[in-house]
Amino acid sequence: MSRTHRLFQMMQTxxxxxxxxxxxxLADEMGMSLRTIYRDIDALRGIGAVIDGEAGFGYTLIEDAALPPLGFEDDELEALVLGLRDVAVIGDPSLARAARSALAKIRARVPPRQAHRLQHAVLDAHRFAPQPVIRIDVSLLREATWDEVSVRFAYRDAEGSHTVRRVDPxxxxxxxxxxxxxxxxxLRNDFRTFRLDRMESLERTDLSFRPKRVPLLREHLDRIRCEIAPPAEDRARSD
Known part of the structure; x- marks a missing residue:
């Protein structure tokens, strides 16, 4: 890890x-020695970061001179906090970490009053029903979706039947x-919806379906909307 990258990672931490x-x-989080941590704190202070505290008491990042302030209305800030905290609860591990990191970045760039408001927000997100355990690497699946390449995985349906699927995510x-x-x-030559907790042995292929993802997704969503929409006579009665 280069020194520049290490200093950036320390700021993020x-x-x-x-x-x-x-x-x-800090040493445990970053896998560094205490001596390196002390030296990097001094380096960050030297380039303008305002870090309060000292060895034995802990450190607090007061101001990051490298980042300009962001302007948000209070309601916008509340919406961001709630949305990112919800992602931290329902997202896969890498997405949850990204949500927490994004919150930290926002807190570092808003004015002090809003930073306090963000740190002690009155809104939070919880899920009392536990999420099913997901055994695949969802970050790999997201990457394949963005890159528009097919993936292959083993799948167990609601009846317990096992199949191997190749799909365009x-x-x-x-x-x-x-x-x-x-x-x-x-396999089915049709649109399908797969629960992530029923997928196993996910692997990325070299088969590209670019540039079909967006039009296929629109068609898939349109079909779902048609399937869940009430019949026309029901809609007429409800009016």
């Missing part, structure tokens, strides 16, 4: 963890009780 952050905690949807993949399935 100071933003993410609840202050004050001890040197030992179109999008991920995070529902109340499960997370699902919207895809074009080559």
């Amino acid at each position: 100071l933003r993410r963890l609840s202050p004050p952050v001890t040197a030992r905690r 179109l999008g991920l949807v995070y529902l109340d009780r499960s997370n699902v993949l919207l895809a074009w399935c080559h």
